[in-house]
Amino acid sequence: MGKMIGWIKAHLPTQRRLIQLYAALLYNAHAKGFITGNIYTGSSKILCLPGFNCYSCPGAIGACPLGALQNALAASGTRAPMYVLGILMLFGLTLGRTICGFLCPVGLLQEWLHKIPTPKLGKGRVTRVLSWLKYIILAVFVVIIPLWYALQRYPVPAFCKYICPVGTFEGAVGLLSNPVNEDKFSMLGILFTRKFVILIAIVVACVFVYRAFCRFLCPLGAIYGLFAKVAFIGVKVDVPKCTDCGRCVGHCRMDVKRVGDHECIHCGECIDVCPTKAISFKAGRYVLHGPQIDAAPAPEQKKVRRNRRLAWIAALLVLAGALVYYNLPTEPAADPVPETVVNDLPVGKEVGMAAPDFTVPVYGGGEFTLSEHRGKVVIVNFWATWCTPCCQELPHFDELLANHADEVVIVAIHSELVTDDVEGYLAGFDYQLPFALDESGEVITSFGGSTMLPQTIVINADGVITYNAVGSVTYARLESLLKAAQTGEAAAEATPEATATPVPTATPTQAPTRAPATQRGPGLTR
Amino acid sequence: MTRLLPWLRGATAVMTLLLALLLCWQCIDIYADGNAAENLDAGGVHIAPVYTREDVGARLMTLAIPAGVYALLIAATALVQSREPQQAEKAGMTAENRLRLMKRRVAELPAAAAHEEVLRRNIWIATAAVLTLCAAMAGLFLLNGSNFVSWDLEVVMGEMLRHVAPWAAVALLAVYVALRACDASFTRECEALKGQATVKPDPMQEKPFPADVLRADLYAAAIVFIVLGVMNGGLYDVLVKAINICTECIGLG
Ligand code: SF4
Ligand code: SF4
Ligand code: SF4
Numbered sequence: 216m217g218k219m220i221g222w223i224k225a226h227l228p229t230q231r232r233l234i235q236l237y238a239a240l241l242y243n244a245h246a247k248g249f250i251t252g253n254i255y256t257g258s259s260k261i262l263c264l265p266g267f268n269c270y271s272c273p274g275a276i277g278a279c280p281l282g283a284l285q286n287a288l289a290a291s292g293t294r295a296p297m298y299v300l301g302i303l304m305l306f307g308l309t310l311g312r313t314i315c316g317f318l319c320p321v322g323l324l325q326e327w328l329h330k331i332p333t334p335k336l337g338k339g340r341v342t343r344v345l346s347w348l349k350y351i352i353l354a355v356f357v358v359i360i361p362l363w364y365a366l367q368r369y370p371v372p373a374f375c376k377y378i379c380p381v382g383t384f385e386g387a388v389g390l391l392s393n394p395v396n397e398d399k400f401s402m403l404g405i406l407f408t409r410k411f412v413i414l415i416a417i418v419v420a421c422v423f424v425y426r427a428f429c430r431f432l433c434p435l436g437a438i439y440g441l442f443a444k445v446a447f448i449g450v451k452v453d454v455p456k457c458t459d460c461g462r463c464v465g466h467c468r469m470d471v472k473r474v475g476d477h478e479c480i481h482c483g484e485c486i487d488v489c490p491t492k493a494i495s496f497k498a499g500r501y502v503l504h505g506p507q508i509d510a511a512p513a514p515e516q517k518k519v520r521r522n523r524r525l526a527w528i529a530a531l532l533v534l535a536g537a538l539v540y541y542n543l544p545t546e547p548a549a550d551p552v553p554e555t556v557v558n559d560l561p562v563g564k565e566v567g568m569a570a571p572d573f574t575v576p577v578y579g580g581g582e583f584t585l586s587e588h589r590g591k592v593v594i595v596n597f598w599a600t601w602c603t604p605c606c607q608e609l610p611h612f613d614e615l616l617a618n619h620a621d622e623v624v625i626v627a628i629h630s631e632l633v634t635d636d637v638e639g640y641l642a643g644f645d646y647q648l649p650f651a652l653d654e655s656g657e658v659i660t661s662f663g664g665s666t667m668l669p670q671t672i673v674i675n676a677d678g679v680i681t682y683n684a685v686g687s688v689t690y691a692r693l694e695s696l697l698k699a700a701q702t703g704e705a706a707a708e709a710t711p712e713a714t715a716t717p718v719p720t721a722t723p724t725q726a727p728t729r730a731p732a733t734q735r736g737p738g739l740t741r
Numbered sequence: 742m743t744r745l746l747p748w749l750r751g752a753t754a755v756m757t758l759l760l761a762l763l764l765c766w767q768c769i770d771i772y773a774d775g776n777a778a779e780n781l782d783a784g785g786v787h788i789a790p791v792y793t794r795e796d797v798g799a800r801l802m803t804l805a806i807p808a809g810v811y812a813l814l815i816a817a818t819a820l821v822q823s824r825e826p827q828q829a830e831k832a833g834m835t836a837e838n839r840l841r842l843m844k845r846r847v848a849e850l851p852a853a854a855a856h857e858e859v860l861r862r863n864i865w866i867a868t869a870a871v872l873t874l875c876a877a878m879a880g881l882f883l884l885n886g887s888n889f890v891s892w893d894l895e896v897v898m899g900e901m902l903r904h905v906a907p908w909a910a911v912a913l914l915a916v917y918v919a920l921r922a923c924d925a926s927f928t929r930e931c932e933a934l935k936g937q938a939t940v941k942p943d944p945m946q947e948k949p950f951p952a953d954v955l956r957a958d959l960y961a962a963a964i965v966f967i968v969l970g971v972m973n974g975g976l977y978d979v980l981v982k983a984i985n986i987c988t989e990c991i992g993l994g
Contacts, residue, residue: 222823260983261976270983271991278983282990286982287975298970298979304963308956332818333754334747340924344917351909355883355901363889375990377898386991391794400797401790402994408772410992412765419761423754445956454947459845461838601981604989607892632981634974667986686994691784 230504230523231317231482232326237530238266239320243274244537252393254666255541263299265306266319267435269379271386273393276541280306281357281435282382285372289361290601292368293635303438311446312439315429316480321381325428328421336424338470345431346470346478352378353434368643370603374434376406380414383407399667402686425468429480440477448498449481450474456493463489564663566683570674571661575628575651578638583626583651590676592700594625594693597659597670600635604687605669611690613646615697623697625649630668631656675700746825749818756811763807767800836927843934845942853933857926864926868919875912879905 228236242264245255254273264277280303287296306314315322329335336342352374360373375382387407390396420427429436452463452474463474463485471478474485474494486494486505495505502508508519555562560569570593574584585593596612598605609627616625628651629637641650653659662683664670673682673696681700688696774780775791782788844850882888882904891897970976988994 226823254984254986256984258980261980263979269991271986275983278979283979283982287978290978294973294975294978295969296975297966297973298975301963301966301968301970304959304966308959308963330819331753331757331815332822333750333757340917340920343920344913347913347916348909355905359883360889363886366886367890369892371894372987372990375987376894376992379990382991386986387993390986390991390993394794397794399993400792400794402988403790403792404775404994405772406989406994407792407992408768411768415761415765419757422757444950445952445959447956455944457945458942459838459841459945461834461842464838465834599981599985601978602985603987604994607894610892630985632985634978634981666984667988686988689786691786695782695784695786 232323234317235320235323235326237534238318239268239323241534241537242266242268242277242320243272244276244534245274245541246538247542248273248275249389249393252390252395254390256666257541263302263306265310265314267321267381267433268319269382269385269389271382272389274389275385276537279381281379282372282375284438285357285361285374286370286601288358289365289370289372290634291362292365293639304442307439307442308445309447310439311442311449311481312436312477312479313446313449313481314439315436316482319435321433322426322429322480325421325426328418329425331422333422338425338468342424342430343470348431349433349437352432353437357434368600368640369606370601372603376603377410378413378432380410380417380428383410383414387411398684399686401684426480430470430478436480443475443477443479448503449496450479450483450486450494451497453493453495456491457489458491460490463494560679564661564680564683566680568680569678570672570680573658573661575626575653575658577626578641578650578652583649585674586678588624589678592623592676592697593674594623594697595662595672595674596625596627597630597653597662597664597668597672598627599630599632599668600637600640601632602630602668608669608687608689609644609646609648611688611693613648614690615693616648619694619697622701626651628653628658630659671696673697673700675703743825746818746821749814749821753811753814753818756807756814760804760807760811763804767804771796771800836924836931840927840931840934843931846939847934848938848940851933851937854930857930857933861923861926864919864922868915871915872912875908875915879908 248255252273254271255276257276259276260270260278262277263280263283264275265280267281268275268277268279270277270279270282280299283299284296284303287299290296310318356374356378361371364371387410391399417428417432424430464471466485466488467474467479468484469478469480473479475481481496483496483504486496489506492506492510495507496503497505508516511519560567562569562571564571570585572584572586574582577583585595594612594615596605596608598609600606612625612627615623625648627648631653633652637650637652659670662670662672664685667685669687670685671682671688671693672680675681682696771792775787775789780788780791844854882901888900888904889897986993
């Protein structure tokens, strides 16, 4: 019995593990998202979380700092990325890479993966060299590529799109594993295949190498590492007590050269190995954990323990509150489309139903009313300036209109969430397409749109929907959809990336200009 | 038990790799099947979707047995491991640490040690030259905006891989070689210091670094940035991106 109790005690989770778990739960308090298969769209997403957590995860209640940074840089053609830089500085100055040790769910996942009992690869020269790779990734994929494309007013969050295993796991796998999102499988192609293989490779690396992603690839860790010398909270060495014996560095599994340097995640595991008790975990000059506390008189230790207990009680109350708040049942949204029947067909968003009529204001003047175009195939594209695939596919719609002007009417309707000067954006291109604005978000909702863009709807000459799907389309696909709408045959299936047609290159016709004003859509959530 | 543990760990490692390979292979195979000529029409458009929930589900089912074996193996290895005495952590002191420690104690540095110091300085100068060259060559591509004009990002990424990755690899290799050479030099210097007269080392002194002042300034800058960001609409941008799913970002397509 005693042996068993000893074993259990030895395997109890540490304070750090509990804090990691707490942070992961709090970041993903929107638990019902995993059941409904959709993401949280409330206003707390205005805040960036300190740790790495994809904002496309169904549970996420805040924004991913790295995704936000890339998108802010990608939008820097119109406005400077002040907010995200300020937030990252605030996190870095206060906590630095303590975030990695305590507040990052991805760090926690990697530590769990490393617990899989296999032979492990320790640190050495190779890992020390590889630890510089994350700075290259930060420079190229997070800064340079988004900035270059920002000059062309084309948002490219390159790290998200080409590398990020967190987005693949929390976002893609998180959404696809819910049967509600069955239709999203048809969007998958080369991008998913490549990112899935990257995800598996990183998972395997983390089994064998302690925190492989953090050490070699994570640009967020690289950013927080820049604040190593000034971070307020973290593991600090009492230099006069240090004998430079190197036991701390020898014990550490990260590629540190010194305790507290840019590779240190402030896990505190070296505190107990220091023979001169020179290491402690501090907030400024106040010791939070360390030998000073262990050596303190009993009443003081009691006080520290009481403070910790109180902190935990407060934290658990916050978590409970968050879980209740984010998971309260919401009223099912009323169907905005009245139960009507047109030509014996019910009006609705599904293929085979009569398309709901709408009128939207067109940029440059005038209005677009769907019912006025009865007798011709109509293609409606929902897009936004901040949506990468949307901007990439606009040239295909333009080309289709140019080639089939007599057979088809196309309208590209911008989402009600306007972050940019849309007219200013369009002035940079010579699109012939009519562009409109869904001012209230009702049009996209009436076609079943939710939190995903782009969305394309094809309506035949009789006003019946023949295609309605989220995801990008190519020119060949659009032609095939047009033909199907004209002939009544089923169109070939969608998977955009794999078609043989190359993506036409749209080159801006003028240098990007700063947007004179920011337009605001009326609603923040759908 | 002790003899069994390395075998169990080895088997778990092999199963980890095997399962990962099977998963990747299934994924690539679905993609290859979906892009076979039979599934493309004359215009190169897919006739049926590449991925379907049923297909993915069916393929995952074929991995159920290996996954079950893997789970059992992990459980068995963890059980055996937990019954073993905890291994003492290796003190893993590097030659550099050992040298620093020794240097603080020797009364006078011998000529051989001074020679090693010069050698290491030269190694780093040479490495810095190589790194500068690599950065310049990669920079030539990265800082040239005309390389990032096409919206066909697949091509852009391919070109970037071709022009930047080799220089990044050379840079990392140069650092590796320099580290190896320096470690050998540290070891030689340690040998040279052996047997030298020693003195009691002075306690180390904290190098003056104005962390508090710098931190306060940066805090002020961060707050100004946030306020400006709220005013210029950056806050709203974050919200809009966060409440919409960027299908490409998470790899959906
Ligand atoms: S894909 Fe990665 S970097 Fe992008 S928002 Fe998601 S977690 Fe953040
Ligand atoms: S390095 Fe990146 S993934 Fe790792 S803990 Fe830090 S932020 Fe998270
Ligand atoms: S130096 Fe210490 S606190 Fe920093 S990562 Fe290593 S063990 Fe953790």
